[in-house]
Amino acid sequence: MTRRPGPPGPAAGGGGRAEAGSPEPIRILLAEDEHLIRGALTALLGLHDDLVVIGEAATGTQALSLARALRPDVAMLDLQMPELDGIAVAEAIRAEVPGCQTMIVTSHGRPGHLKRALSAGVRGFLPKTVSAEVLADVVRSVHGGGRYVDPQLAAEAISAGDSPFTPREADVLELAADGAPIEEIAQRISLSPGTVRNYLSAAAGKVGAANRHEAVAIARRYGWL
């Protein structure tokens, strides 16, 4: 949103720990669909002399085109956004905007999301429960080529393991997520109802669920959806 007028000179010592001999601030692209939060985060980041938000996006596609145009140093992406989610945007940015590091900030950090994010080349992954200082430090660290993953999320991801589902099982489970009857799932995915039942049964067995609906709930909890 705004930048206070501030002295344009070398970031006068103040709060920001400018790196030795580099007075240029880190240029951040902020993507977050909730207007209020987006503005609030910009205000927060603006308190640091060595960080500057050069662009704000409300959707995934908007974030991507802004990244192409502005070539920021760091893209801070919300996980859930309209059109394109944060991980997809990160993947595209890695491919198209070489100098730009990406990080994900999210409310609902599931183990599965973390894994997908890391394999998409994301360098930082943290929940919105962290403090402002941590956020700023992670931005600096990611910009410097480092990585940061929230310790608790990392522990969960390790203990949770990978998704136990085969690709097909995951497909079927996803279609079952809104409580549709098996017949409808079979039509949508062009399979025999019997096959759908077998997949669902297998999936439920793997996660120790009594029925597919419980299986869906469990899969959601782990971010396997």
Added chain:
Amino acid sequence: MTRRPGPPGPAAGGGGRAEAGSPEPIRILLAEDEHLIRGALTALLGLHDDLVVIGEAATGTQALSLARALRPDVAMLDLQMPELDGIAVAEAIRAEVPGCQTMIVTSHGRPGHLKRALSAGVRGFLPKTVSAEVLADVVRSVHGGGRYVDPQLAAEAISAGDSPFTPREADVLELAADGAPIEEIAQRISLSPGTVRNYLSAAAGKVGAANRHEAVAIARRYGWL
């Protein structure tokens, strides 16, 4: 968006619309469980001369005890918080802290939540998709005795109508929410399995769902859960 630092004197006509002859800022209690968002909102509100955050709470009970101790002018409450949700806190504050107006800020604004909030005496209800200016204006309006409800949410609430479920149906539906089999629901609520099935069948019929799981999904969407 922001208020420039401005002279500290009597808010010189500029952005801060201090009420005639009252230079004292509005004292706000901010309750929000996500640390980062809490800090960011505080930073954002701090940009306004006429608003000051005098306390921050991370949980519902904490918010309540802080409200008792600090007697703020306005309590800005997140809807979903650990221990006690925003509406419960608002209700308690109405009863115990007379001078304090309450408002709810939330990510997931369902019609049902709005209704419950209003009947709990909440004066402002808005989603996190609003802009920072709106937030500040609503704080001022609520403090002045006014009300504000997000227009889109209000429209949804009106068109959605009240929850069609009887109290018992809602109970059973809630227990069915995580995909438990009927037998288990019956045990937890100490009912006969047949009765549970009847309630679920009635509930599904009321919302036009094909089964209880779809009914749960629909009820969630409207905030009836």
Added chain:
DNA sequence: CGACAGAGCTGACATTTGTCACCGGGGTGC
């Protein structure tokens, strides 16, 4: 090549479920 795993399908069976009809008790309101 042969073993193996996953995708896709079928059929049979027991269980769970949704649906309906119907019962009684306890409020509430006309």
Added chain:
DNA sequence: GCACCCCGGTGACAAATGTCAGCTCTGTCG
């Protein structure tokens, strides 16, 4: 007093679902 609605329950029946065994392809890997 009576109608009405919610609560709680029973029994019966049909449909949906979960479970299991077994079948054919296909690709991959040693």
